[in-house]
Amino acid sequence: MEATLTVKTHFSAAHRLALPQLTLEQNSEIYGKCARVNGHGHNYHLEVSVAGEIDPRTGMIVDLGDLQKAIDELVVEPFDHTFLNKDIPYFAEVVPTAENIALHIAQLLGERIRQLGAELDKVKLIESPNNSAEIHCRGLVQAPRQLLEKTLTAV
Secondary structure (H helix, E strand, O other): OEEEEEEEEEEEEEEOOOOOOOOHHHHHHHHHHHHOOOOEEEEEEEEEEEEEEOOOOOOOOOOHHHHHHHHHHHHHHHHOOEEHHHHOHHHHOOOOOHHHHHHHHHHHHHHHHHHOOOEEEEEEEEEEOOEEEEEEOOOOOOOOHHHHHHHHHHO
16 A cells, blocks of 8 residues: 655755846846845745555555655755855755755755655655745656756746
8 A cells, every 4th residue: 555654854055046147126026025135034934755565564655764864964954044045056046945945955855756666756845935936746756857957947
């Protein structure tokens, strides 16, 4: 029988929403206060859901410790207490919106979760009590990065 397992964790990070080719005024029109030059921070809450068959011997989809280790190594440790735009190379070229952060997390986790014997189902990134982004990953995470980005921007 197939089931879904969700792990919740958190990290703190700062970011600035701005397109480098635009002026501060133009970025402020698009992103409001989030375009301020010195950025701002969030206490992000992250939910990673994996899907797979329940192992009849263990009763698990995936070893929970291994899953938590993958999330900590690939996401929490590198992202926690950073300025995303400058400390995470991916965001030097991609605006670190909640949607793009969640997409990048899905890209980072997809292969490792497959190696653990499950499939990445969903990444939910809660940026504040007012907003969150969800990436539904089944069948997408195996696609090249450019296809994933086109899929996200087309939605």
